[in-house]
Amino acid sequence: xxxxxxxxxxxxxxxxxYLSYVFDAAPNMELGNPEQLEQLLPWNAPEMxxxxxxxxxxxxxxxxK
Numbered sequence: 001x002x003x004x005x006x007x008x009x010x011x012x013x014x015x016x017x018y019l020s021y022v023f024d025a026a027p028n029m030e031l032g033n034p035e036q037l038e039q040l041l042p043w044n045a046p047e048m049x050x051x052x053x054x055x056x057x058x059x060x061x062x063x064x065k
Contacts, residue, residue: 004042008049011042018042018049 008018022040029036038044 007042008045011045012051013042013045013049014051018045021045021049 004019004022005015008015026040029039031037
């Protein structure tokens with residue numbers, strides 16, 4: 001779980017939105033189909049999973065340094 005969350009963050013995703021997407025989409029997919037599984041990877045996540053630019057966690061973290 002930690003790996004999924006950290007990979008989502010590194011790809012500019014909101015972890016909550018990304019995990020919600022995965023948990024909603026995965027049960028409806030044919031898991032034996034590699035093309036469908038690729039859709040669940042963080043770098044293929046839909047726009048709705050991305051952190052809005054004005055709420056970027058990374059920029060807030062860097063400002064705190």
